[in-house]
Amino acid sequence: MNIETTTAGPIALRVRDLRVAATAGGKEVLHGVSFDLHAGAMLALVGQSGSGKTTAGLACLGHFRRGLRHTGGGVDLYQDGEPLDVLDLPEPDRRRLRGGRISYVPQDPALSLNPAMRVGDQILEVLRVHGFGGSDAERRARVAEVLPEVGLPGDSEYQRRYPHQLSGGQQQRIGIAMAFACRPSVMVLDEPTTGLDVTTQALVLETIHELTRRHDVAGLYITHDLAVVAEVADAVAVMLTGDIVERGDCPEVLYSPRHEYTRRLLRAVPDLEGERRIGRTEAITGEHLAESVPRGSGPSVRASPAADRAEAAAEAGAALLRTKDLRLSYGKARILEGIDIALGAGESMMLLGESGSGKTTLSRCIAGLNSRYHGDVVLSGGALARGTRQRTAEERRSIQYVFQSPFSSLNPRRTIGESIEVPLRMTGGTDRRQRRAKVQEALDQVELGRSFIDRRPGDLSGGERQRAAIARALVNAPSVLVCDEVTSALDVSVQAAIIDLLRTLQWETGMAMLFVTHNIALARHIAQRLAVLQSGRIVENGPVDEVLDDPQHHYTRELIAHIPRM
Incomplete structure (x- = not known):
């Protein structure tokens, strides 16, 4: 059965019983996938990483990634009611279609x-x-x-x-x-808003919606984010390991899901109110999927006992980490303008801002990765040297950084164990046996297990790579962990697992955490304090509940208003 949309125009493209297999070994990765795209309507193809949704989307353009081959089924592109099987065309003819009648947004x-x-x-x-x-x-x-x-x-x-x-x-x-x-009749959009802040995402989604409606374009929107689906799609098809396991009109799938996998994906979507806990449960396909897990009393993330002590210390004027009048310019462009923030031991602060607000620049200054700033970064009462090379080994150990991309933050030529060991070698003071024991302990902390020590990044999923990157940051037992957009490249189910992991680690170790993100919906799930950065200035700073429930600055109110909601 194919999908019918609530605003269904004529069929623009039909995928019928599509089968794709790996070139080596012949393992099938798409098992007879079928769906229709209608003029003027958007079908969302939803699933976690590795479910086959991008493979199905690229097949609509007659393209198969290296290592994959078409083994069955067809893709019919309709013009004046007549079908043209894209997969039967010679490659030069397919190329002429791409970007002309069928277009792709990566x-x-x-x-x-x-x-x-x-x-x-x-x-x-x-x-x-x-x-x-x-x-x-x-x-x-x-x-x-x-x-x-x-x-x-x-x-x-x-x-x-x-x-x-x-x-x-x-x-x-x-x-x-x-x-x-070229005014195509079909557009395939592959996660086009992943990594964008909520304000920019809202503009892009509005653009896509307007184009498909005004010009009668059939759209396939590939995503893992069901909150975005609610904003842009007419119909939804949910994919799991190469099969469509649920399909129907958008309200039907999102609000009355029949399949357990769909229900788990829905539970992974973070809510601004924090009324449900995104967490982890048994994996269906090897990754952790999200499930509501009650934690603590009330909606906000509980501070650890160390954070409770930190709050009292902050009231007395003390803080584990503090920036004082931190400023940075490139020529005439002012990137940071007088930043003052304080982070207590065991406390988690979300640093929120849209693209270009300066949040990554600020976090890199704190970690000593950008030394061009003026002002002070103060750790445990002492001002730090601006660059990591000038800081002591203990100061470098105390502040660790987890980068945004799980795919580029690990050296592909090193084993996971070798990558995690690098910080231990740099700080010194341990022999080979001690270093290996610490690496194993760090792998246990992030719930990868010691069997990962000799594996390489190419053997790991995105979520597993991000866990390995977190283990590398934890191996020296830092007092401050800076997490720079660590979930923006991950699907919602894996994001939920990483958030739960960080929450647990903060509670167990008492470390402070600066969580840098553009995703305000995560606030109550990861932080006790929220600082909002706009154009290099902190425009709002306070306890999460106070900032979200009664935002004082118009920019904060604008960010909240643009959050995609179920």
């Missing part, structure tokens, strides 16, 4: 844009390649037309900008403009 806009080309020229190149219009003048007119369609200026000055001169949200809208330039 997850990371930076990967789809040429950094050496002006953005207007990149859109123009798409039009030239697909023979849009009868002249260059007509194609340039289309460039000026499509930019406002995605909410960007269409003037020549804007077209002359390079990708690095645009924000992440602007880059993503340029990617959508490139995909939409």
Whole structure:
């Protein structure tokens, strides 16, 4: 049975009994997947990492990633009611379809844009390649037309900008403009808002919604985020290990799910109110999936006993970590302007802000990874040297950093054990046997287990790699852990497991945590305090409940208003 949408126009694309297998070994990764895309409507294809949703989406364009091959079924693209099987076409004909009648928007806009080309020229190149219009003048007119369609200026000055001169949200809208330039009948959008802050995400979702409705485009929206699905989709298909296990209209799937896997995905979506606890349960497919787990009394994350002591110390003017009038500029551009924050022992503070607000720059200054700042970073009452090279071994040990991407933060040539051991070698004072014991202990702490010590990053899932990165940060028993967007690249089920892990580690070890993110919905699930950063300034700072229940600054109120809600 194929999906029918509530606003179903004519069928624009039909995937029928699609089967895809690995080239080596022949293991099937898609087991007879079928769905329809209708003109003017959006189908959300939902599932955790590895479920096969991107493989199915790329098959709509007649493309299969290296190591995969088409073994059965078809993809019919309809024009005037007549089907054309995309997978039966020669490769040159498929290429002509891509970007023309069928377009694709990837997850990371930076990967789809040429950094050496002006953005207007990149859109123009798409039009030239697909023979849009009868002249260059007509194609340039289309460039000026499509930019406002995605909410960007269409003037020549804007077209002359390079990708690095645009924000992440602007880059993503340029990617959508490139995909939409030739007026396709079908768009495949692969996690197009992952990693974007809530304000930018809202703009991109609104852009996608407007384009599909106004121009009768059929859309396939690939995602793991069911809160986003509620904002953008007409129908939903839920994928698990190569099968569609549930399908139907959006309200039906989101509010009356029939399959247990769908219910678990829904329980993994963080709620701003914090009324349910995102946590962990048995994995269905090897990753931890989320389940509501009651913790403590009331909606907010409990502080550890160390945090209770820290609160009393903070009232007396003491803090484990403090920044004083921290400022940083690049030329005339002011990135940080007089930042003052204080973090107590055992306390978790969420540092919240949209892309470009300065939150990663601030966190890197605190860790000594950016030494160009003015002002002070004070640890246990003593001002730190600006760069890690000038800090003592003990100071470096005390502040550890977990990076955003689980895929690029580990050396692919080193085993997991070797990567985790690096901080121990740098601080010294231990022999080989002691280091191995500490590595094993750190692996146990993040619930990977000692069997991972000789494995390499390529053998691990995204969630497992992020756990290994956390283990590397924990191996020296830091007093402050800086987590920089550590869940933004993870699907919601794995995000829930990582949040629960960090919550537990903070409770057990008494370490302080600075949790840097653009995802305000996680606030009550991970932090006791919330600091909001806008354009390099702290505009709100206080206990999580106070900031969320009674925000004083209009920017905080705007962020809360833009959160996708179920």
